[in-house]
């Protein structure tokens with residue numbers, strides 16, 4: 019069983035959208051549980067999940083597939099997207115804006131009412147079975163100004179906005195994920211929330227839930243809370259000297 | 275109760291006698307409240323801040339050195355946004371917090387920082403707990419110094435306790451502040467008073483803040499001051515858990531504090547005591563700043579400077595004389611040209627009405643773009659010729675009529691304002707580290723070294739591509755022949771023009787940071803060797819827009835340029851479309867293949883007359899489209915933190931082509947970063 023703690027109506031929306039075969043866009047800052055959520059939903063819906071982490075070099079052929087040479091023969095090998103289509107799986111494209119533009123072109127006919135995947139190389143046109151679902155994720159706060167989702171892409175998706183959970187829920191998650199005590203979890207969440215007050219005011223983003231889980235894990239492994247916080251919340255958020263000092267002061271203020 | 279009633283005037287007189295202060299020193303020289311407020315306001319608004327010698331023997335740590343760190347910490351702790359400005363003693367106007375420029379000598383970094391932190395914590399605490407929000411309370415404490423001081427001391431106790439309870443680490447800090455001599459200097463308003471011989475009746479109030487000041491006379495049990503503090507300590511502090519929301523409902527909190535302060539005031543009056551002076555670090559409450567709605571007045575003042583005076587006078591005249599008022603102003607008849615057809619061709623199909631799924635085809639958009647590009651060839655082939663006065667005339671889009679107005683506006687380039695040389699150097703000296711960092715990051719833009727994959731020709735075979743081609747051949751397909759890769763070191767030059775908003779609304783903090791931003795940016799660009807220019811805009815006349823040249827493309831860095839960069843001066847309005855068109859041509863005539871126009875603006879495009887609202891936005895959007903067709907990449911950094919800003923910025927610059935900063939403080943660091951992101 020995959021652990022996921024819902025913090026809004028995301029589970030219901032996902033269910034309905036999946037039942038209606040509508041593609042889903044997950045928006046939200048890093049480490050707020052997007053990937054975890056998709057894994058959880060796949061399990062809940064009893065579908066398999068194909069995950070693709072997108073990066074700059076990812077081209078359409080990497081998704082659809084290509085011919086390979088095997089013993090003098092050319093053999094067609096499905097890419098992850100094609101596999102997902104054939105299997106009626108959920109295909110999760112993480113940080114989709116990072117990928118090359120032609121990836122979107124492949125996704126377009128799959129994400130409107132046609133629901134087809136043309137494979138020019140093999141001359142096939144796959145029609146997606148009902149269980150097939152595209153889920154993409156995207157972090158709007160991401161630095162690079164040129165990387166924005168195109169309107170024609172954005173409007174094909176049902177979007178679900180994620181943010182870090184409220185203090186109570188987040189503490190629950192940190193506790194469940196790391197096995198730390200309630201006090202430690204609450205203190206870390208307080209630190210995390212403090213750092214998020216600086217979003218767009220000196221820090222690109224505040225501490226993610228993931229980072230808080232890391233800190234808690236270090237504590238469970240025996241590191242003093244202060245050192246764990248220093249290693250994660252202070253060290254991982256910024257290189258700016260002044261900001262580092264401020265974060266260190268925050269840790270000191272909260273921990274005493 | 276038989277307690278004598280006292281008026282504000284009595285206590286004022288007593289205060290003056292007690293400490294030998296004049297009314298002026300209490301900030302109340304004028305006869306009436308109105309006059310006093312006006313005088314204060316005038317002093318605040320129009321007098322340049324008095325400069326203290328900073329950095330010499332006479333001062334300790336200067337605020338500038340720690341302000342970034344301090345603001346960051348306080349924002350994290352409080353979850354509130356505010357800006358920091360100078361004032362001594364510390365204070366707040368419910369929007370900003372004011373801290374002294376420097377603390378007294380000698381400089382002991384750790385201690386001085388501790389002191390700054392404590393000063394700021396008191397003021398941010400006032401903001402956070404809404405202590406100064408109730409106007410009735412403010413009005414009551416305004417002239418009554420005894421009441422004001424008592425209220426202040428109790429409120430300070432409350433907020434310090436709130437911080438200490440929520441953040442254990444701060445409790446220790448606040449205890450340490452108490453031992454600092456500097457922190458405890460006593461003042462009534464801005465005037466220092468001796469701390470020896472402090473009446474015993476006051477002492478518990480200080481004990482509650484700073485336990486170790488040296489007049490520790492034990493107050494009797496049942497002492498009213500002690501009782502008041504106990505009451506304050508009994509007030510609940512809500513939101514002290516995670517999340518750090520605000521405390522007890524502010525209205526109730528302030529009323530309770532005021533009640534206690536009133537009791538103390540009666541008590542002190544019976545003892546014939548004046549106001550308890552305040553330790554320096556708890557600052558001063560300035561009801562007049564808040565009651566006078568300083569923020570609103572500054573906004574009003576800026577509006578006025580933008581040139582709305584005649585309009586307002588007209589409106590006021592009409593309001594005075596509602597029956598037969600003056601006729602409404604008649605807009606100038608547009609000179610209508612022939613380009614009406616232009617709109618349909620460049621804007622393409624109306625995408626806003628397309629259904630969410632499916633129907634909108636990228637091909638359509640592409641076709642529309644291609645059509646627009648064809649139009650460009652015959653219409654926008656050359657920049658307008660300069661007239662005899664050096665001004666160039668530009669068309670302007672008339673949104674209501676849906677046509678371009680020919681030669682509707684003139685843009686003339688003038689040399690930017692100049693002044694002392696120190697401005698530029700100061701920024702450079704204060705930001706050595708940032709500059710180094712910017713240069714380091716820019717360095718990576720200079721030479722790009724990478725493998726170019728999928729080339730028709732190259733030094734090495736691109737294995738992945740080659741295999742793909744081979745397999746294609748084997749499978750009987752047409753192979754892609756671009757199977758080589760090449761390692762390139764290329765110097766990619768980009769011409770960059772930064773257009774800075776110098777309109778009236780940037781007065782003060784904004785222009786200060788714009789100046790800092792362009793200096794830092796310039797320092798980075800200089801090492802990079804990219805051709806670049808800085809221009810400032812702000813027009814004082816609607817039909818004639820002056821574009822201030824701060825640094826032209828061909829100008830070398832030298833005294834003249836430094837002087838201009840260090841002395842930006844705000845003036846006028848934001849007829850942005852015209853400026854964009856002109857800047858577009860400046861860039862279009864550059865030889866470099868890549869050209870970037872960065873606009874730094876703090877608000878909507880607005881000028882006198884029709885040029886506001888929809889009209890201003892649409893004309894600017896058209897200008898952006900025109901400039902893009904010249905092959906210039908346009909991007910905007912907006913300092914407009916208003917909710918609605920995204921909508922109009924999106925309309926003008928297109929989604930993803932602007933960056934809205936929530937805080938102007940981020941500008942100096944973000945400007946170079948945005949540029950880097952664009953050309954990377």
Ligand SMILES: Nc1ncnc2c1ncn2[C@@H]1O[C@H](COP(=O)(O)OP(=O)(O)OP(=O)(O)O)[C@@H](O)[C@H]1O
Pocket residue numbers: 021022023024025046047048049050051052053054055112157191195227228231
């Ligand atoms: N609601 C939640 N329930 C359970 N665990 C969560 C939840 N939110 C966050 N987490 C924890 O945070 C970690 C990071 O979450 P996840 O990897 O899903 O983030 P993400 O949003 O996909 O981040 P990124 O954008 O960086 O890929 C998870 O491994 C899990 O420990």
Ligand SMILES: [Mg+2]
Pocket residue numbers: 052053054112
């Ligand atoms: Mg993820």
